[in-house]
Amino acid sequence: MTMLKIENLHVRVAGKEILKGLSLEVKPGEVHAIMGPNGAGKSTLGYVLAGRDGYETTQGRIEYDGKNLLDLEPEARAAAGMFLAFQYPVEIPGVNNTYFLKAALNAQRKARGESELDSMQFLKLVREKLAVLHLKEDLLNRAVNAGFSGGEKKRNEIFQMALLEPRLAILDETDSGLDIDALKMVADGVNAMRAPDRAFVVITHYQRLLDYIVPDFVHVLADGRIVESGDASLALRLEEHGYAWIAQRKLAGAA
Amino acid sequence: MDGLLDEFGSGDAQARAESWRYSRQALRALEQQSFQSADANVSVPQALIDRFDWPQTRGHRLVFVNGVLDATLSDAGTSGAIIETDAVGVHALRFAGKGVMHLVFVNVATAMPSRWNAAVHIRVESGKAFLVEQHVGMQGADMLGALASDFTIADGASLQTATLGDLPGSASLVRRVGVTIGAGSAFGATHALCGGRFQRFDIDAQLTGAKAQLAARGVFALRGREHVDVHLDVRHAARDTISDVLWRGVADGRARGILHGAITVAPGADGADARLETKNLLLSPHAEIDAQPVLEIYADEVKASHGATVGQLDERALFYLRSRGVPLAAARNLLIAGFCRTAFSRIETTDLRGPFEALLDAHLPQQVDAGE
Ligand SMILES: Nc1ncnc2c1ncn2[C@@H]1O[C@H](COP(=O)(O)OP(=O)(O)OP(=O)(O)O)[C@@H](O)[C@H]1O
Numbered sequence: 001m002t003m004l005k006i007e008n009l010h011v012r013v014a015g016k017e018i019l020k021g022l023s024l025e026v027k028p029g030e031v032h033a034i035m036g037p038n039g040a041g042k043s044t045l046g047y048v049l050a051g052r053d054g055y056e057t058t059q060g061r062i063e064y065d066g067k068n069l070l071d072l073e074p075e076a077r078a079a080a081g082m083f084l085a086f087q088y089p090v091e092i093p094g095v096n097n098t099y100f101l102k103a104a105l106n107a108q109r110k111a112r113g114e115s116e117l118d119s120m121q122f123l124k125l126v127r128e129k130l131a132v133l134h135l136k137e138d139l140l141n142r143a144v145n146a147g148f149s150g151g152e153k154k155r156n157e158i159f160q161m162a163l164l165e166p167r168l169a170i171l172d173e174t175d176s177g178l179d180i181d182a183l184k185m186v187a188d189g190v191n192a193m194r195a196p197d198r199a200f201v202v203i204t205h206y207q208r209l210l211d212y213i214v215p216d217f218v219h220v221l222a223d224g225r226i227v228e229s230g231d232a233s234l235a236l237r238l239e240e241h242g243y244a245w246i247a248q249r250k251l252a253g254a255a
Numbered sequence: 256m257d258g259l260l261d262e263f264g265s266g267d268a269q270a271r272a273e274s275w276r277y278s279r280q281a282l283r284a285l286e287q288q289s290f291q292s293a294d295a296n297v298s299v300p301q302a303l304i305d306r307f308d309w310p311q312t313r314g315h316r317l318v319f320v321n322g323v324l325d326a327t328l329s330d331a332g333t334s335g336a337i338i339e340t341d342a343v344g345v346h347a348l349r350f351a352g353k354g355v356m357h358l359v360f361v362n363v364a365t366a367m368p369s370r371w372n373a374a375v376h377i378r379v380e381s382g383k384a385f386l387v388e389q390h391v392g393m394q395g396a397d398m399l400g401a402l403a404s405d406f407t408i409a410d411g412a413s414l415q416t417a418t419l420g421d422l423p424g425s426a427s428l429v430r431r432v433g434v435t436i437g438a439g440s441a442f443g444a445t446h447a448l449c450g451g452r453f454q455r456f457d458i459d460a461q462l463t464g465a466k467a468q469l470a471a472r473g474v475f476a477l478r479g480r481e482h483v484d485v486h487l488d489v490r491h492a493a494r495d496t497i498s499d500v501l502w503r504g505v506a507d508g509r510a511r512g513i514l515h516g517a518i519t520v521a522p523g524a525d526g527a528d529a530r531l532e533t534k535n536l537l538l539s540p541h542a543e544i545d546a547q548p549v550l551e552i553y554a555d556e557v558k559a560s561h562g563a564t565v566g567q568l569d570e571r572a573l574f575y576l577r578s579r580g581v582p583l584a585a586a587r588n589l590l591i592a593g594f595c596r597t598a599f600s601r602i603e604t605t606d607l608r609g610p611f612e613a614l615l616d617a618h619l620p621q622q623v624d625a626g627e
C-alpha cells in the first residue's frame with residue numbers, strides 16, 4: 001500500500017535538466033529524510049510534488065494514492081492531502097494570514113465534500129494549533145509572512161501544516177535558521193502529527209533535526225537522483241564523513 | 256476647440272498639454288458631446304442613498320445631488336463644522352477642534368447628457384478634522400461632474416481625508432484640490448478610485464510651514480475601459496517638511512491608469528524628507544498604467560526617494576496560495592485585493608476600512624487567461 005511512488009523522474013527547469021532519474025517510494029506512517037548537497041535538486045523535488053508551474057517532467061511518473069499526481073492542479077493536490085513547507089516561505093503583503101488560512105482550509109474541505117468551518121469553529125481550531133507551536137496570536141492578524149523573522153516564517157509553515165492536517169507533508173529545510181527552542185517546537189509539532197495514515201518527507205542538511213524527528217529512512221539526493229538510501233544511521237555517517245564519502249564509495253563500487 | 260482643457264487645465268498652453276497628454280483623447284470625446292446643466296431637482300433612488308447612508312456618519316453628512324447641496328439628505332448637525340454658503344453656491348466649511356464630515360457627491364442621470372460644477376473650501380483652524388469624500392452615481396445618460404476644492408490647514412492643525420470614487424460607467428469626474436499645510440500641521444489622504452468612464456484627480460499640495468507633513472495613499476482599481484488620471488503635485492516650501500506618497504494601481508481589460516507624482520523641494524526648504532512609491536499591477540496585455548515619479552530638489556540636506564514599478568501577479572505568491580488549497584481564481588483575487596489594501600494601512604478610523612474594502616471587492620479587477 002504505497003502512498004507516493006516516484007519512478008525514474010526527469011525534470012527540466014528553465015531548459016536545464018535538474019532531476020535525472022529520481023525514484024522514491026513512501027508508505028503511510030513513514031518518515032523519510034532527504035539530505036544532499038546544495039543545488040542537488042531537493043527543493044525542485046518538493047516543487048514538482050506540489051505542482052509549481054515551469055517544472056517540466058520529461059520522463060518518469062509520480063503516483064499518489066494510485067493516481068497520476070501530475071494530472072492535478074496544485075490546489076487539487078492540497079485537497080488530496082499534499083503539503084509543502086517552503087524552504088523560503090513567500091511574503092504576501094496585504095493578505096491577512098487568518099483570512100488566507102480560512103479560505104485555504106475551507107476550499108480544501110469543500111473540494112473533499114466536507115462541510116466548511118464557520119468563523120467560531122475555525123478560530124477554535126487555530127487557537128488549539130497555535131498553542132502547540134507557541135506562536136503568538138498577533139502573527140495571525142498580520143499579512144502572510146510579511147515582516148516575519150526567518151524563524152517565524154518557518155514556524156508559520158508548521159502551523160499551517162498543523163491546521164491543514166495533510167496526509168503527505170514535505171518539509172523543505174524547515175530547520176534552517178531556527179534557534180534551538182524553535183527547532184524543538186517544530187519537531188514536537190511534527191511528532192505530534194505522526195500517524196499511521198500520514199507520511200513525512202523531511203529535507204534537511206543537519207543531523208540535529210533527525211535527533212528529534214527520527215526518520216525511518218534516510219536518502220541522499222545528489223545530482224538529481226537518490227544515490228544512497230539507508231536507515232537513520234546513514235545520517236550519522238554522513239555527518240561524520242560528508243558527501244564526498246558517498247562519491248568515493250560509488251567509485252570504489254564501480255571499480 | 257479646447258473648451259474642457261481650458262476649463263480644467265492650469266498653467267500655460269504647454270503645461271496644460273503636458274499635464275493632460277494621456278487624457279486628451281478622453282477629454283476630446285467629452286467635448287464632442289453636448290452636455291446641458293444638470294438638474295438638481297431629481298429624486299435620489301433609495302439604492303443610491305443606501306450606499307452613503309452610513310450609521311457612523313449620520314449627523315456629519317452633507318449630500319450634493321448633481322452638484323447642489325440637498326437639504327433633505329444632508330444632516331451635519333453634529334459634525335463640528337461651521338458651514339457657510341455664498342451667493343454663487345460655493346460652500347465653506349470651517350473646523351475648530353475635533354470634527355468629522357462626510358461629503359457625498361451623487362450623480363443622478365437625467366434624460367440628456369448633463370454636467371455639474373461644485374466648489375468646496377475647507378479650513379481647519381485647530382485640532383483634528385476628518386473628512387470623507389464619496390462620489391457615487393447611477394448608470395444612465397452621460398454625466399460630467401467637476402469639483403474644485405481647497406483645504407487649508409492652519410498651523411498645528413490636522414486634516415485626514417478619505418476619498419472614495421465609486422462611479423458608474425456613464426459618469427466622469429474632474430476633481431481638483433489645492434492643499435495648504437501650515438507649520439507643524441498634518442495632512443493625510445487615502446483614496447480608492449474605481450469605476451467611471453473618466454476620472455481625473457489633481458492634488459496640488461503646498462507644505463508652507465516648517466515641519467508640515469503630508470501622507471497621501473491611494474489605489475486605482477480599474478476594469479474594462481475605465482480611465483483614471485491622477486496628478487499629485489507636492490511642493491516643499493519650508494524647512495523640515497515631510498511628504499510620503501504611496502500609490503497602488505491595478506488595471507484589467509483595456510483600462511488605463513496614470514499616476515503622475517511630482518515632488519518639488521523649493522530653495523530654502525532644507526531638511527525636507529520626501530518619499531514617493533508606486534507599484535502597479537497589469538492583469539491584461541491590453542491594460543496600461545503610466546507611473547511617473549518626478550523629483551526636483553533645490554534645497555540642502557534633503558532626503559528623497561522615489562520608485563515606480565509596473566508588473567504582473569507574483570507567480571511565487573500565487574503558487575504559495577494554491578499549494579495551500581486556494582483555487583486559482585480565488586488565489587488571484589486574494590492577491591489583487593491584498594495588493595490594493597496595502598494602500599489602506601493609514602486609514603485611522605477602523606470604521607472606514609469597511610467601506611474602502613467593500614468598494615474594492617465590488618470593483619476588483621480580474622485576471623482572465625487567454626482562451627478562458
Ligand atoms: N528557475 C530556475 N532556473 C534555472 N535554474 C534553476 C531554477 N530553479 C532551480 N534551478 C537550479 O536547479 C538546481 C537545483 O536547485 P534546488 O533548489 O532544487 O537545489 P537544492 O537541492 O534544494 O539546494 P539547497 O540545498 O541549496 O536548497 C540548482 O542548480 C538551481 O540553480
Ligand SMILES: [Mg+2]
Pocket residue numbers: 042043044087172173
Ligand atoms: Mg533547497
